[in-house]
Amino acid sequence: MTARDDASAPSAAPPDGTGEPLVVLSDVQKYFGELHVLQDINLSVAHGEVVVVIGPSGSGKSTLCRAINRLEPIDSGVITLDGQPLPAEGKALARLRADVGMVFQAFNLFAHKTVLQNVMLGPMKAKNVKKSEAEADAMRLLERVGVANQAQKLPAQLSGGQQQRVAIARALAMKPKVMLFDEPTSALDPEMINEVLDVMTDLAKEGMTMVVVTHEMGFARKAAHRVVFMDDGRIVEEAEPEEFFSRPKSDRAKDFLSKILTH
Numbered sequence: 001m002t003a004r005d006d007a008s009a010p011s012a013a014p015p016d017g018t019g020e021p022l023v024v025l026s027d028v029q030k031y032f033g034e035l036h037v038l039q040d041i042n043l044s045v046a047h048g049e050v051v052v053v054i055g056p057s058g059s060g061k062s063t064l065c066r067a068i069n070r071l072e073p074i075d076s077g078v079i080t081l082d083g084q085p086l087p088a089e090g091k092a093l094a095r096l097r098a099d100v101g102m103v104f105q106a107f108n109l110f111a112h113k114t115v116l117q118n119v120m121l122g123p124m125k126a127k128n129v130k131k132s133e134a135e136a137d138a139m140r141l142l143e144r145v146g147v148a149n150q151a152q153k154l155p156a157q158l159s160g161g162q163q164q165r166v167a168i169a170r171a172l173a174m175k176p177k178v179m180l181f182d183e184p185t186s187a188l189d190p191e192m193i194n195e196v197l198d199v200m201t202d203l204a205k206e207g208m209t210m211v212v213v214t215h216e217m218g219f220a221r222k223a224a225h226r227v228v229f230m231d232d233g234r235i236v237e238e239a240e241p242e243e244f245f246s247r248p249k250s251d252r253a254k255d256f257l258s259k260i261l262t263h
């Protein structure tokens with residue numbers, strides 16, 4: 001689907017805008033050697049807000065997403081979650097990983113564990129949740145993402161779309177405050193993309209705070225409260241989806257949109 005296929009307003013209720021933002025990045029800088037991959041990044045994400053990050057390949061979107069989970073260290077600046085700077089190590093870092101759910105392009109499921117085990121092991125290990133409780137919760141989540149009937153299978157026996165929905169259930173099992181999605185549909189065959197986007201759209205409607213790196217402009221239009229456009233390591237422009245897609249301000253965003261919204 002292209003952005004022009006779906007001109008509807010965002011279906012998720014807008015965040016109320018009151019209170020402290022959940023995630024704040026202030027003056028964040030990150031280098032890979034000589035490459036200044038995140039430059040002067042300032043971004044606040046409100047409770048319940050869905051922020052979709054778009055931009056050309058290599059613009060720093062994944063690095064930004066990974067920095068919010070401390071999978072990538074930053075060189076300077078501050079990132080806070082619920083007003084607290086991200087912890088660097090130890091138990092606090094483990095808690096952060098529970099609070100910040102992450103879904104990757106490549107699913108990253110445990111290959112030798114069943115679907116059910118993939119979803120229930122995290123809460124048991126990281127939060128000392130009892131096995132019976134973790135299993136019941138995992139089954140509820142698998143039901144919710146539409147793959148409960150696959151619970152006893154190994155990930156490799158599932159389609160890509162099903163595996164990605166398991167990965168979403170696994171992240172949700174930790175009861176995160178925010179969910180990060182790094183190109184969650186890029187590895188999927190076209191017919192499976194929508195089944196994953198539908199689950200994400202439902203999450204957005206339920207008020208989950210989400211940061212989503214994606215090339216799916218239809219999803220951005222439908223589910224995002226805000227689109228953040230990155231280029232060359234910088235946030236060049238941010239706006240509500242309707243505004244961004246119909247009236248991009250910067251030449252770089254106009255050029256990007258003209259290349260991807262061609263049909």
Ligand SMILES: Nc1ncnc2c1ncn2[C@@H]1O[C@H](COP(=O)(O)OP(=O)(O)OP(=O)(O)O)[C@@H](O)[C@H]1O
Binds near residue numbers: 035058060061
């Ligand atoms: N671990 C790394 N070491 C060195 N350079 C890296 C590393 N990870 C990413 N880069 C480089 O940093 C830049 C930004 O990468 P990043 O993956 O964040 O971009 P992106 O916008 O997500 O791109 P894409 O849409 O292609 O996934 C790219 O030039 C990339 O080659």
